[in-house]
Amino acid sequence: MRIVLALGGNALLARGQALTAENQRENIQKAAASIAAIANDHEVVIVHGNGPQVGLLMEQNSAYQEYSPETTPYPMDVLGSQTCGMVGYMLQQELRNIDANLSVATLVTQTEVSKDDPAFANPTKFVGPVYTEESAKEIMAVSDKEFKADGQYFRRVVPSPMPKAIIEQQQIETLLTSGNVVIACGGGGVPVCREQGRMEGVECVIDKDLTAELLAETINADLFVILTDGSIYRNYGKEDQAEMKVATPEGLSHFNFPAGSMGPKVDAVCQFVNSGRGNAAIGSLFDLDRILTNEAGTLVKAGEGIEYY
Template sequence: MRIVLALGGNALLARGQALTAENQRENIVKAAASIAAIAQKHEIVIVHGNGPQVGLLMEQNAAYQEYSPQTTPYPMDVLGSQTCGMVGYMLQQELRNIDPTLSIATLVTQTEVSTDDPAFANPTKFVGPVYTKERAEEIMAESDKIFKADGEYYRRVVPSPLPKSIIEKQQIETLLDAGDVVIACGGGGVPVCKNGNHLTGVECVIDKDLTAELLSEVIDADLFIILTDGSIYRNYGKPDQAEMKVATPAGLSQFQFPAGSMGPKIDAVCKFVNSGRGNAAIGSLFDLDRIITNEAGTLIKEGEGIEYY
């Protein structure tokens, strides 16, 4: 099967962990073990998150500018490409360490967005360091950056537009046809816009799961898997919670899922299933081999209703 795996942030950094190279590598070793176990039997594309990593680079940029005001911070598209190389390098190395027979390639991938996307009229995605209200207002007066209140502090907000196309689609397919495990579209891809054939980086954040879904469509994947904390649950966290074994877009539409966590993931898997190209699944990274056989996680397919464990 041709499988697209979307790795959630927990695959790179556990909640509350310090963002050190050592902690990231420790988690990536565990992720690599799960992926390597299926990589010999299937064509695999890995799409990873990069939110904490980009956030750290933005904080480092801001701190250095205090020391050297003439050194302007790097734009977000450049920081995104940096993290694609960093995380891809670690994944690529640890996959080879587990199975030296695997051929693995990391591809810095550009994702096209439209500057006409409504998201650009209302930036909502918090990024980067925190500031006082006074300092945020100073920065806004000196630049085109937008800040909003995030608790008691202020943080920069950027748009989160929908992915429109994968610029390196052909290169990803070429690598898959050559038998490589491909690490691509990291962080949702480096956001770019097109003016004719000219590409320009854009200051925004693209949802990783939506890019992974689009990639699954354009390379004709058989299965799209979002790897996160676990399965889809009915009434998660309540006394009557129930773990879903098999679900359908029609069945899931009867429930409300949190917009900040499971909601966007369910939107992404339902979109892929509704495209008619294949099935999707949501589950734990450490159950990956069993998710593929529908022994763990939640399988999403066409049809009606919900089946529980």
């Protein structure tokens, strides 16, 4: 089975956890163990998030400019490509540490977007570390940065336009069909657009779940899985919350999910199922093997209604 796995940036670095290489390495070791357990039996492409990672690089750039004003901060497309190498390197290494027989390849991937996308007028994508509401308001008062609530914390938000095309799609398929576990489209891919026949970077972050869905469609995946904190819930966080075992795009259309977190994930899995190529699922990284057998997570398939655990 050909599977596209979308691995959340917060699954690689837990919410509120210090943004250290050691913490990230420890979490990636756990992620690699879950993925390696299925990699020998399936064709696997991993699309990882980069919200915390690219946000940290943005903060480090700003701090360095205070020391060296003539050193302008690197644009977000360049920072995004840096996270592709950083996270891809760790994933690639830890997968082979678990199973030396695995062939693993990381590909820095460009994703095309449109500069006319309305997302540039309404930033929603969370990046960087968490702040208290007071700290976030202090930063907004003296800069053009925008922050929004993310649970009990506040985080910076940036534009997140829709992905239009994956530039290195053919290279991904070549690596996949030659027996590699492929790590691609990191952070949703490096955002680029076409300007007078040339590719140029764009100041934004693409939602990795939407890019992963586009990739799943274009390489004809059998299953598209988003690995995050857990399943889809009805009324998450409320007294009557209920975990969904099986859902359909029709059933999910009756709920409103937060735009900055579960919303894009639900949109992505529904879009893949509606494409007619296969099923999709949302669940915990550490339940991956059980997600494939519908013993954990939420399976999304064609039809009507919702089944709860």
